[in-house]
Amino acid sequence: MDDIAIKVDQVAKEFKLPHEKHTSVKSAFINTVRGSKRSIERQSVLKDISFEVKKGEFFGIVGRNGSGKSTLLKMLAGIYEPTAGSIQVNGRLTPFIELGVGFNPELTGRENVFLNGALLGFNRKEMSAMYDAIVQFAELEKFMDQKLKNYSSGMQVRLAFAIAIQANTDILLLDEVLAVGDAAFQQKCTEYFEKIKSEGKTVILVTHDMGAVERFCTRALLIKTGNIEVLGDPKDVAKKYTIENYKVFSKEKSLTETVKSLKVNVNKATLTNKEKLVVDIEYELAKDKPVYMGISLIISGISVIEHNSKSIKIGHEKNKKYRVRYEVPLERLNKSEVRLDVAMFDEKSQQLVGYQTNAANFIISGKDDAHKGGVILSDGMWSKK
């Protein structure tokens, strides 16, 4: 237990969501008299989460919006109580769910530093010891006796972040606070993360930035709909997260009076370039009109493969479902994220009659080759002359 900073044991969290919130005694009374429980919905946000964070770990928590990661963080911070299970924290924990909590625009920078410090659990003496470092980090030496309302938003954020990272604590909880400030300040923050990492402080970071996860985290956790999806290597977590995100990438569809429906499916969300991509397309026309289909694979905004179906004359009777398949080997492509667009054209007029962009998205995975990049795998060679 000594080397464990946080132990989360079978934690579950449920929220009671009243459909019409009774914020009045009358409705609460009426509901009690009626005995109606119908109006309360239980929403289970986290189900049976267990993990441990060891001392000195840089632990990442990632997940899509609504996955429950913020709820988990709030429970770690002691803001929410778990519905079931237990959380043990070993050491002094300082949460930063939001920067500059309790900042008051009417107080001066100096006063706000002490107020914010007190809210985080530091007394005046401790804050005085950290004060100079905070001001220096925030680069606000000249402004500390001005009221906060006269600060620019960037200055406020800098001050808040400076307090957060100067906080002398055992365990830091950080929620999406990396994305603040200008490039120079970001650089300072990055350096700071490197520093606390080397100092062996325990950090828990909730973020959407997979770059940060891969760079700083020693271990990471991916949450999906309240369950642990992956726990372990930050690279695996980052990869899985990226795939998850691609799956739900917004599909943009446009159908006209000619095309009634257009469905696109790919065989896999992740393929290696040794595999074949198989695209199944189902469509239905509202008018009997000869059409052809076009498909395009887009990597980094460049259409790398385009192919139309003119060679096979696809069916065009109205109100009848047709299925077509497109197969292509990916051996010439390097590892990348691919977007797939499908379009239908009128054969006579060549006009677009329906399309779907982001119809399916997938990842081509491959071995990391430190020497080769780009979209296309090449057999290029270097030699000395």
Added chain:
Amino acid sequence: MLNRILSKQNRALLSELVRTDFKLRYQGSVLGYAWSLLRPLFIFIILYVVFVKVLKSGGAIPHFPIYLLLGIVIWNFFTEMTQQSLTSIVGRGDLIRKIRIPRWIIVFSSSISAVINVGLNLIIVGIFMLINHVDLYKTVILLPLIFIEVYMFALGVSLFLAAAFVKFRDVSYIWEVFLQAGFYLTPILYSLSIVPKLLYQKIILMNPMAQAIQDARWATVTHDTVTGWKLLDGGWYAYIPLVVVVLVLLGGLAYFRSQASSFAENI
């Protein structure tokens, strides 16, 4: 237990919250902190003019202006503390949802602000006493005890109201009406002796606020004040107001504690 409650962090937080509250109270005013003394002073002068010079109420009560002021100060203390505490948890919702601080500290800090205010008000009352040539009784040393009683009563009510307000926003309106009724049911503007039946006087004195105000007047201004101890003459029910205070405090604490863990979700 007490060690944990008064830990270094909690003390620092409490002092910082009270400090901020005070700094912000007279924010932007030219006279600043002076207002915390000037405000009660002016209000007392108005009351003095209205009740002593115009309405000439008070009759035979010696030092009636002080008698009146003391009642008003105690009642205002109760009103201010409960009303500020009532909205304190919801008003600090931004903190509660984003940071881990003991919830009670928020209510406690608003109660401390009220205590500081009543202290300042008492300074003004003291000045009026000097002007009025009130001879101090030895019993004035009981005054702090009476204030502790009122504080405990107000704290119990505050904890209950603050927690209830998170769930039911109409608590604030209900409490406003309650306070208005309480103001007239407590002998503040009138003397208890004008209440017709002795039974009614006794019933009125069951209210801890009435008991405290009458006791404070007895201890400070005049021993002629009708108090529960005199009226009920050692009967056990003279202790009812004190029992009420203890029950309200414990009840308020218990309710607050049962609700505190879900404040963050319910606000």
